[in-house]
Amino acid sequence: MIRQVFENKEVYMDLLLLADEQESMIARYLKRGELFVLEDIQVDVKAVCVVTHEGNGLFELKNLATKPNEQRKGYGKQMVDFVCEHFKKRGHTMQVGTGDSPLTIPFYEACGFIKSHQIDNFFIDHYDHPIFEAGQQLVHMIVLTKKLN
Numbered sequence: 001m002i003r004q005v006f007e008n009k010e011v012y013m014d015l016l017l018l019a020d021e022q023e024s025m026i027a028r029y030l031k032r033g034e035l036f037v038l039e040d041i042q043v044d045v046k047a048v049c050v051v052t053h054e055g056n057g058l059f060e061l062k063n064l065a066t067k068p069n070e071q072r073k074g075y076g077k078q079m080v081d082f083v084c085e086h087f088k089k090r091g092h093t094m095q096v097g098t099g100d101s102p103l104t105i106p107f108y109e110a111c112g113f114i115k116s117h118q119i120d121n122f123f124i125d126h127y128d129h130p131i132f133e134a135g136q137q138l139v140h141m142i143v144l145t146k147k148l149n
């Protein structure tokens, strides 16, 4: 089951940090963002995500994480499908920015996102330490988009 969480969003910080390892960056969107959690029947959290409204019907997936031992079971895609359906009444496009990583780009493409553009040096300019994923340093942010209607 996927539900929206309105209070005490920081409770999910451990999972949010999997997708965005600097807490000060999470603080920039957690309060204004809408947080969703995917839980099983025992209320065990499998995945979380945060979506913000960037204006004029453009929504952005700011954070998405599936618990490490629960990955590749379809929960991430279930979450993306849910939020795209949820926000289509209010907007036209969902976008996501991610590092140029073989762990995330194929996932978003599998969820129907298409590469749009890149923000040069995003991970150098906005993070206080180098970020590595799959053995590679992340430098540019790759922005992907998906039409909601």
Ligand SMILES: CC(C)(COP(=O)(O)OP(=O)(O)OC[C@H]1O[C@@H](n2cnc3c(N)ncnc32)[C@H](O)[C@@H]1OP(=O)(O)O)[C@@H](O)C(=O)NCCC(=O)NCCS
Pocket (backbone or CB within 6 Å): 018, 019, 020, 063, 064, 065, 066, 067, 070, 071, 072, 073, 074, 075, 076, 077, 078, 097, 098, 099, 102, 103, 104, 106, 107, 108, 110, 111
């Ligand atoms: C990226 C992430 C959210 C994907 O969640 P998930 O629940 O494991 O993904 P799903 O099981 O729904 O995957 C759906 C499809 O995406 C693709 N995919 C997912 N992870 C992939 C990977 N590591 N490499 C290649 N393709 C991948 C596959 O096509 C997969 O379908 P399949 O398993 O039938 O082949 C998860 O790996 C994660 O939490 N990573 C750490 C945090 C993070 O990096 N978040 C993204 C920040 S932008």
